[in-house]
Amino acid sequence: ANVRYDQSGDIIFVACHGQKQQKIERRSAHSWSVVTYQSDNGPFQSLPGIQANFTANNYFGNANLSSNRPYFQQAHIRCLFRLFVSGQFYATALGGNNSYTPAVRVSGVGTSRNYSWTVGVNTYAGTLRFQRSFDGPATGFVDVAVGTSGQTGSVFSSSTGGTTGTPDLDNIICWERVGFGASDYVSGSCTPQSNYGGDGGFVTVRVTGYTSPTQVAIEILGQFPTLNATTNWIEGDWSGVAGFPDSVAFFDGRLFWFGRDKFWGSQSDSYTGYANIDTQGNDLGDA
Numbered sequence: 001a002n003v004r005y006d007q008s009g010d011i012i013f014v015a016c017h018g019q020k021q022q023k024i025e026r027r028s029a030h031s032w033s034v035v036t037y038q039s040d041n042g043p044f045q046s047l048p049g050i051q052a053n054f055t056a057n058n059y060f061g062n063a064n065l066s067s068n069r070p071y072f073q074q075a076h077i078r079c080l081f082r083l084f085v086s087g088q089f090y091a092t093a094l095g096g097n098n099s100y101t102p103a104v105r106v107s108g109v110g111t112s113r114n115y116s117w118t119v120g121v122n123t124y125a126g127t128l129r130f131q132r133s134f135d136g137p138a139t140g141f142v143d144v145a146v147g148t149s150g151q152t153g154s155v156f157s158s159s160t161g162g163t164t165g166t167p168d169l170d171n172i173i174c175w176e177r178v179g180f181g182a183s184d185y186v187s188g189s190c191t192p193q194s195n196y197g198g199d200g201g202f203v204t205v206r207v208t209g210y211t212s213p214t215q216v217a218i219e220i221l222g223q224f225p226t227l228n229a230t231t232n233w234i235e236g237d238w239s240g241v242a243g244f245p246d247s248v249a250f251f252d253g254r255l256f257w258f259g260r261d262k263f264w265g266s267q268s269d270s271y272t273g274y275a276n277i278d279t280q281g282n283d284l285g286d287a
Contacts, residue, residue: 004247008255008271013037015248015257020078021238036078040221041204042274043237043264044082053229054083056205059091060223065205068229070213075240079207081218083233084281086200087226095124095189100179102223103137104196105280106158109170113161115196117178119152124188126180130156133175137280141177155192201225202279222279237264 002017010026014037021037053068065081092101106113117130128147133140147155158176160169178192203224209217238244245257245264255271257264267273276284 002246006249006255008250013248013255013271015245015259017246017259018244020240020244021248021257037272038078038206039080039266039272039274040206042080042082042276044080044234045237045242046234048231048234051231053231054081054233055229056083056218056220056224056227058220058224059089059227060093060220062208063205063218063220064211064215065207065218066215068214072207072210072213072216073241074210076207076216077210077240079239079241080204080221080236081207081233082202082204082236083224083230084200084202085225085228085230085232086197087228088196088199088201089193089226090223091191091193092223093189093191094179095185097180097182097185099185100131100177101192101194102201102225103133103141103175103177104194105137105173105175105199106160106169106196107173108161108198110161112198113165113169114157114159115194116154116158117156117192117194118154119190119192121152122188122190124190125150125186126188126190127184128155128178128190128192129181129184130158131177131179134172137175141175144176149186152190158196202277202281237262 003014005012005014012024014022014024023035023037025033025035027033050069050071052071055066057064088104090102090104127149129143130145131141132144145156156178159166204221205218206221207216208219243260246259248257253268255266278284
């Protein structure tokens with residue numbers, strides 16, 4: 001009697017009081033699947049439950065998330081957390097053509113802008129490129145320097161602060177990255193990492209397992225900029241701890257869920273999209 005549902009094409013979205021949302025998906029005339037409904041980017045609560053330091057032990061993939069205070073519960077499994085972590089190291093495993101690290105956002109004046117990229121003791125063949133863009137983190141990149149095949153250690157330096165900068169980019173925001181171009185990669189893999197301590201970035205994780213009140217296993221939905229501890233985090237608004245929506249309905253091209261005296265509307269025509277900021281914290285507006 002508590003089941004509520006609405007349909008879009010071959011998918012029925014299902015809500016039920018006290019239960020995680022589900023989807024009934026039509027595969028063919030006589031083939032159906034019941035699968036868990038989940039979003040990778042929200043919705044989130046407004047404030048954390050306690051003031052705690054969260055620390056991840058890996059930049060990407062599967063990892064552990066630790067807290068310096070007891071916070072996690074068994075019911076947090078499948079819950080999302082969004083964290084802001086300071087610094088932009090972006091250690092990234094690269095092993096193919098047209099593969100790059102996330103872009104480091106460089107700003108400010110003077111020597112605080114200056115940093116370097118290093119590559120550990122990796123076995124790889126290929127030539128890395130250091131690129132810069134003034135357009136944004138995804139477009140407009142041009143080569144600044146090109147390394148030598150298989151180079152490790154301190155590979156590239158970015159010195160754009162002050163009158164001795166090369167060039168002087170004081171008060172100018174730019175984005176810089178390292179990676180293999182369209183025909184630079186040969187074999188193996190490498191992990192470039194910057195040591196830029198400024199700014200930071202947002203990353204979302206999903207809890208996949210419970211270890212203790214101070215540690216859970218997570219799936220990293222994106223990439224951590226650094227492995228620094230952070231108190232700047234918020235918890236997902238759908239979980240066994242916070243509760244789940246009671247009903248569901250489509251309206252105006254968005255999927256709405258209702259419950260706990262709240263309603264959540266998806267992004268337009270994206271029925272699993274609930275992001276309100278990008279990875280740099282920029283407001284996505286009415287999207």
